[in-house]
Amino acid sequence: MSQLWQTYHLPSTVEEAVDLLTNFAGGARIIAGGTDLMIDLRFGGGHATFDALVDVTRVAEMIQITPNDGWCVVGAAATHTAVVGNRDLEHGATCLVESCGVVGGPQVRNVGTLGGNVAHALPAADGTTSLVALDAEADVAWGDGRREWLPIASLFRGPGISAVDSSRDVLVAFRFRLSGEREGSAFKRIMRPQGVALPVLGCAVWVRLDESRQRYEDARVCLSPVAATPVRADAVEAELRGQPVGEASLSAAVAAAYATLHPRTSKYRATGEYREHMMETLLRRALPLAAERARTGVASAEGVGMG
């Protein structure tokens, strides 16, 4: 294997990581788990090589998962395994645990990070889909020294294109409100057993019920991929808010998905027609599950490890 990078760095702070990137002036890039990066470097074409890799998995604030006052901050370099094993997240961000639980196999989840999933900016990335439904924000340390919290959706510029430039900027952490009273979430997806391990379609939903626990007070839905970037399904959400939980609202939500979302055919993955129907299948699986979790306040992640 030819030398894909020259030097390897293990900074212990975000500032140190940004400085390293700055010093290499584009010749270095961030590595977290490396489970995507290593494959891209080897097989991505273009024979990209780097002067340096800057490994952020020893930056303390980037690997911690910190629940605080109803919110949770998840370091971008937290592994999928760490997310899956976190009880606060399982209860308060069930969809995120479910989506991280179906990424790769254990060896990949043990190393691959949530930040890497987001930085890759694929419209169907599992963890990303759930973060969008959780209305998460991302903490970015820009190469110019600024550091700010941004809505997660604003990071995606196109398939595989992120606003965060890994040769300049550092994606530090994510934060979102943990599900509380009358709130719940769920993630479901469809895979195929052939070809690349990207979902045919993923679906994350978050709902809040009203005091009666019979009606949706609020809902957030992310179906992906239905566009070049992971997006909220506004029309689907609109059919849910204020409506009773049940077949009528579910059917309306499904109809809204058919009417407004038009997933495309992607070669050797799925036909647009199949994906359209899978929107229905997934909404019919995820929405009632999230609503039930919100109603009962009980949520244990399903399907972990069986991706």
Place this chain on the structure above:
Amino acid sequence: MSELRITVNSVDHILDVPESRTLAEVLRYDLGLTGTKIGCEEAECGICTVHVNGTPVNSCIFPAFKAQGARVLTIEGLAQGEQLHPLQEAFIEHGAVQCGFCTAGLIMTGAALIDENPDPDDHDIKVALKDTYCRCTGYVSVISAIKSAAAVQRGEAKLPVNEPVVSEPMRSVSRNEKVQDSIERVTGKAKYSDDFTFPGMAFARTLRSRYPHARILNIDTSKAEALPGVIAVLTHKDVPGENLHGLVYRDWPVLCADKVRYMGDSVAIVAAETQDIAAQALELIEVEYEPIQVVGDPVFAHSLEAPILHEGREGGNLLKHIKVRHGDIAQGFADADVIVEHTYHTATTDHAFLEPECAIGVPAGYDDDHQKLTVYVGSQIPYQDRNQIALALDIPEESVRVKGVLIGGGFGGKEDIAGQIHVSMLATVTGRPVKMLYTRQESLLAHPKRHATVIRIKTGAKSDGTLTAVEAELYGDGGAYASLSDKVMTRATTHATGPYEVPHAKIDCFAMYTNNPPSGAFRGFGVTQSAFAVEGNMDLLAEALDLDPVELRRRNALRVGSTTATGQLLRESVGLVETLDLVEKDMDRSSDFQWAWRDGDIAYGWGIACAYKNTGLGGGAPDRSDAEVEAFEDGTIEVRTSSADMGQGLATVLAQCAAEELGLPFKQVRVLLSDTDKTPNGGPTTASRQTYMSGNAVRLAAANLREMLSKVVAEEIDCPPETLRFEEGLVRHNGSNVRFGEAVRLAQTQGLSTRILQEYYGPKTQPLGTGGDMHFAFSYATQAALVAVDTLTGEVKVLKILSAADVGRAINPLQTQGQIEGGIVMALGNCLTEAFIMENGVPWSTLLARYKMPSIKHTPQITSHLVEHRTADGPFGAKGVGELPSINTTPAICNAIYNAVGVRVFRLPVDQDALYRAMRADQPELHTAWQDVK
């Protein structure tokens, strides 16, 4: 910071290594811990799994410096001294070790699991090992081994091994003797090609074609030669002998001169001081091409518009037209009350053995052990490698030694030449040992695959179900070079009536040259393809006639006394009906049996299919295997033959045959395989032939040795030789015993050689078209599959496979069962997950990530029966088994899908997307597959 501090297996290291290393590279190449294998470098196969700070990771994509300061545990550190880890013991006991190449990965992943979860169930094991692949075992034995080891680690008794029931076990034969080298395989000590290094060794790479079809106008290697660290760059001009190789037809250039015919074609080879430099040098070789129209599929290849791949070749792109004519086809269809006719498509598939190809050439005179040019390689046909190397180098065969090493899976994919000739050339030119290791991606690109086929098949039957006629036309995509297309497609053709009595048949097969990767041998050898069509039509007939699918098959099943479509009278050893009976019994077809039912959104269905497969080359080809048995004064013997053990367990089988004949304890038998200087030619390891052929050669050699020793001992103790019994390592006579080793000493004292060479010729066969015995034995099988189809997604899950296989005799029952389980799961991939996709000659399946084989999560519950209708001339009645189970799994699953949801699949692999849409639209036929999603 180029100092890497890591603790590996409790030993602290401070290493000065390039920071660009991966952990796998440091372990293997810097620390010499070669138990950790590299299978893909894509984090797909998981066989490189090691623990970093207690956590399993894929070391192939783990930068070594990421492990700075960490504790690393590899397979070499798992055992406590001589005391094996419970998993290592359990893997051996449960038969979970076949080729052994993935074993370290499975064990390391399993070890992490049972450390965390002391009592894992099937689900837990499937979650933990989901991305740790094994291509041999089918995972059934892996699951039971892990459960047993967990029990031991909990302080409980180990779990019983699922030993198959066999009839008339002998002293060693039909006993579950343990695989030779199994301890080495579970501890990481076993050495495969890439685990060998030699002082002064150089590293080689191959420049592949840029186009599927092009003329080569010019090759300029000057820039590559000028790169520091490059030792040699060779092209077609440097091939000393004939610039062609090939197993049946010699049509495959060693290095392309004027034309390339597929993307895997070799244009130049480089030897350099390091892998990196060799790879860089490839980029500096300038080749001028003139692209030619691509011949992308076999039907187009047969048309007049298609350019001819091998210009000047008689027959053009038609590699071979194979015909079966039997009875009067017009009469056959006139006799039919019902006729069904359909066209089936099968996909190109890859063996995906977990060990990519690797060959090492050591030049003549390198040291005392290498007086002649020596090639280390895991090959299925060492003597033919030697022949092909010698012809290309223009040297006598005897001046080449091919030294077989352990093979990390083959399945037919290691029969053709890969790097053997190239390393021989480079070693000769450079005077240094040269290693050529293919990357996984190169392996996918270069080596021959299973033929994609288009099969139109018309089957007729009377209203009572009696078959009257089969007419079929097959197109096989032979790819750029002949490889074994002739033989493989012949087998597809001769087996196209299925294991049934069909009085009238007319079958035509066109094996075509195309600009796709060559197609060659792959477990099932063409029969996997034709069985998909044959067995699909059988179920369609059953439906049309309103007959039970089992009954229809039983009515037509080959039996003793039947004649096959090639005119062969079956005189013995036809256990097909018994396999049907056993599977039907397991299906529990009591009054409430249903072929299909629904539970909510899930549709369940059973499907059934039969198979048969020849043992041996057949078709009039002289089938020969030579073996040698040598006895020593210490009471041990060594069995020698150049026949390949690629995980199927041949070494064990041969040892059992010898131990049986000589009444020796199994542990007193050693087996040496595949060294052309030390072991006689066992012939190719193909066509499920080695148990029969080399088994017989060894058995006869041992019997001759016994006869000779009998005479010696009889003379010594003054008794008739026929009264002596060879038992338990002794030669016995009425209570007086002579130790076997003593008998050997006595013989040697008399100047007799205790080394017996045996030439064995299989029973004579007849060429296709001449009638008579085309093959000397056939094996038979039935499988039933239970599937669950999610009607809301189209996803197909195989829940159960019930199998019964007539293997003549299971010389090693546990290993035989392992062949069946592994074959079933491999075939499940053929049905549901695998297709090697080409786009007009350009492979899309360039990564293992784009070629998914079944993982442990796909493993169904498998029940397997061994049926033993002895074949008179097989060793102790045995016939072939290796390919048999990979033939009827696909049609059994597809028949089950049809029964479950009413959609018949005519194209593989089954596509959930299209299946869902077909169910929704009430379309009963599915003619598109995954590769058609565009």
